Amino acid sequence: MIVDTHLHLIYRAQLSYPWLAGVPPLDADFTYDTYLQEARRLGISASLHMEVDVAEEDIEAETAMIERLAATEGSQLAGAIAACRPESVDFPAYLERVRGNRFVRGFRRVLHVMPDDLSEGALFRENIRRLSGTGLVFDICVLPHQLDKAAALADLAPDVSFVLDHCGVPDIKGGGFAVWKGPMAEIARRPNVTVKLSGLPAYGAESWTLEDLKPYFAHVAESFGFDRMVWGSDWPVCTLGGGLSTWVGATHALLSGVSPDEKARVLSGNARTLWKI
Template structure:
């Protein structure tokens, strides 16, 4: 069975998503019902919702919306990775509120859409350190040239568990393997980081990527982190840009050819279950 640790739901009638206007294929409603109609056929048994960079004043409403969806009969939603703004003075109060909600499993602040120095601010770094001792994780969504900034955050908070999204967002279409590989090797040296095997078809040639295009990135990521620090995510609906949910599940299975049952189980479910205490 599969735990999907990276589902985005888009309900434009309930929340505001300013960035969607720049990505017309995603500027639509991607509902839980639409997702589950396909996911239920693929062995996906539990799901974590990943924040979708809603308008800042909609952040609490996004968490409430997903939690409400999780209460519907038969829902596979088990928690959220909530949006946050560690650069804001109100983060400490926000953290206290979210920490009291067991449905919140961690946080993410997308950092490749803001100036590089946002993560270098004193307040941002102080607030990341506040996650120490909370069991809440922090997802890193950063480009290869920003890996040094990710490492700086990780080193400041060795007691916080970080999750590197999308294999470190490699530029597969632009053949950016060497720069990406160096960064992955370096960040993987830090024991408090896991990597998410997710999203990479969207970084290849959307119309013509092949298994062979993705294989070097998958193989080096696993070589650097090992199966003990890798988790799986769909990145739906972004994955629809590069083939869709079924294609990504099948591609992952093909990439895992020759791996042991234990290795596959750790990637698809075991590590996520342990990290976020999922039933």
């Protein structure tokens, strides 16, 4: 069975998503019922909701909405990875509120669409250090040229678990293997960083094939191993590259050469340990 560590849900009548206007294929409602029907058929038994970069004033409302969905009959939502703003003076108070909610398993601050120096600010870094001792995991989403900044964050708090989303966002369509390879190997040297096998279909050309993904997967596996790798659907963003079923099928194909134990760790075991599911 599979634990999906990267599910996005979009309910436009309840929350504001400013970025959707720039991505017309995703500017629609993507509900849990729609996802769950397909997910169950694919063997997905639990999911973590990943924040969807809602308007800042809706951050806590998003978490509350997901928690309500988790309470409905038949739900497989196991927790939420909530949005946050470490660059804000309000972060410490927010952190204290969230720590009291066991449904929240971690945080993410989207960085790949933000100025490169955002994570280098003194306040941002001070607030990242505040995660020490909380048990909360911090997801990092950066572009290849920002991977050194992600590594610096991991170095700030060596007792905090960090998860590198989408295999470091390689430019598969543009043939960006060379500029991505070295920084990925370097960030993998941090034992507190886990890589998330997610996002690859959306970064390939419209006609991507398994052969296009194999070199990227091989390098991720070589760099991180299978004890520091988790799986995520990135639904509905994965619909830009074929959809949920296509990505699950490709994942099984990529993992076909590993042992059953390693495959089980990637698809579920590591996630259950990391996020205490």
